[in-house]
Every structure is written in C-alpha cells, then in structure tokens.
Amino acid sequence: MYVIYPGEYFATRADCVLGTVTGSCVCVCLYDEVKRIGGMGHFIVPGMIGTEGIIADEIAKQGITSMEYLIGEIVKLGGDRRFLKAKIFGAGYLKMINVEMGGIINSNIRFLNEYFALERIQVVREDLGGNFRRKVYFVPITGVAYRRLQKRNEDSSEFIRLEQEYIDRVFKNKERYGKVYIFE
Amino acid sequence: MKYIMVIDDSPTIRVSVEFTIKNLGYPIQQAENGNDALKKIADIKGKGDDIAMCICDVNMPEMDGITFIKEFRKIDKFAPVLVLTTESENDKIKAGKDAGASGWLIKPFKAEQLMSIVEKFIR
Secondary structure (H helix, E strand, C coil): CEEEECCCCEEEEECCCEEEEEEECCCEEEEEEECEEEEEEEEEECCCCCCHHHHHHHHHHHHHHHHHHHHHHHHHHCHHHHHHHEEECCCCCCCCCCCHHHHHHHHHHHHHHHHHHHHCCCCEEEEEEECCCCEEEECCCCCCEEEEEEHHHHHHHHHHHHHHHHHHHHHCCCCCCCCCCEEE | EEEEEEECHHHHHHHHHHHHHHCCCCEEEEEEEEEHHHHHHHHHHHCCCCEEEEEEEECCCCCCHHHHHHHHHCCCCCCCCEEEEECCCCHHHHHHHHHCCCEEEECCCCCCHHHHHHHHHHC
C-alpha cells in the first residue's frame, strides 16, 4: 500500500492500494476506467473563494493547480482527462475549528463542485463534511474506494499532526506563485 | 485579425486563461490538445487571419505541448509561445526552449503575472 500524506499526490497503473487519513483537507481519487490508471491527491484550498467563481479567484488557483498535478501524472501515464471519474472525501468540520476555518471548508466543498462541473468529470461518490476524520483506501486501476470514519483521534495521531503542519504551511504560503522563464 | 490560442486539456484552465486575457482585445481560440490546436490554426491561417501568440500546456493527450511547439514552428517561426504548466524540471524547460517556446510559466499563475507576459509578447 502507498500512503498519501497531506499535500501529496500519486498516480499509477499498478495494481495496488493508495491510502490516507483526511480531516479538514480533501482527498480526491481519480481513475480512468478505460486505461485502468488512477491516482489520489490530499490537499486543501487555503482560503475563501470569491463570488465570481473559481476561474476568477486567485486562491482557487491553488486548488486548480493541486488538481492539475494529479491529473497531469495520470495523463503522463497514458490516461485521458475525458474518461476520468472521481470519488471525493473529507472537508470535515472538526470540533476544534473556528468560524473562519468553517467558511474555508465550505469553500473547499464549493471548489470541488465547481471544478468537477467545469471539467465535466463525473463525481460517482461524494462524502464531504460532517465532523469526523476519514480513512480512505483506493484501488487506482479499478476505482474501488473504501472509507472508514475515525471514531478516535488516537487512531491517526500521526496524520493529524502532519495534516495540521501541511495546513499551516499552505496558509502561510498561499500567495506563492510559479516562476517565469523568458527565453527571448 | 490575429488570434490568441489557448491550448490545454483542462476546460478550467482554458476558461480561466481566457477570463484573464479577454480584455486585451484579441479574439481567443481554445484547443484541447496539440492536434486540435494545429487544425484550428490551419483554419485561421486558411482564412487569411494569423496567430498573435499561443499559450499551451505540456501534458495533454493525443499531442503534448512540446510536440505541438515543434510542429507549430514549422508553419510559424515568429508568433510567441508561452508554456503554462505545472512542470518545473530543468530538462522539461530546456526541451520547451529547444522546441521553440518563448517563455515558461509554472502554475499557479497570478492574473497580473500572466497579463504582463502576454502583453510583453504581443506588443
């Protein structure tokens, strides 16, 4: 089994299992049923999305880029965006979050809905919100996903620490954009 | 009339780029991969119009961005090509430059950042 830690993504055509534990972040599982290629990403959109929608929003671009990394890996392996299907998990409203973080989690759910509608990628399973962590296992070549709700935080204490560190890091760096190279 | 081509297999990226540069006053043509772009460019040139610049992704099905640039350079040596991608490895950037790209912008992009590069290229 390959473990996908917060902020990571991985795509493969191997017969294997990908796994993660997500709290406030989202876990996106994508698979191309025709080519039997799939992958998993674990990320958060680090802020509130404006009323104009994700195509006009600078914060949403961070989420679009997270999706691009995952889909790009699937395309490099021979997958086709037009055949992708999605299973999405997470965006939990955990007990310790404040009002602002609650709004950001709402924005993450909205981001996923708008993004998959624009991409015309069918979401075959959506398990978002609620006030619990989720352990997710995903078989990338078949698209089969298993989700278990985490009743006790001690069951995934390492993931809780890593996810909080990741969230702190992306919120601190949310204004960071890509480099430019001009050749002429 | 001169067109700006936006070539990406992601509808979200195509719409987002078009939204960012729509006020420049150039007609924008979208394409979902290199093959699709070459067909649309042939149509545009066949009608007596031209290409102001191309903005293209790297990883696309049917024809990737680097192959597209090589093919595009056979029919247009001068129109700038900006690569807009998540790819940041030096080997990939060098391959883009060698193929004839004019610039390389790594996602995520800021709207003002993209606008200033496009304005620099087309004016």
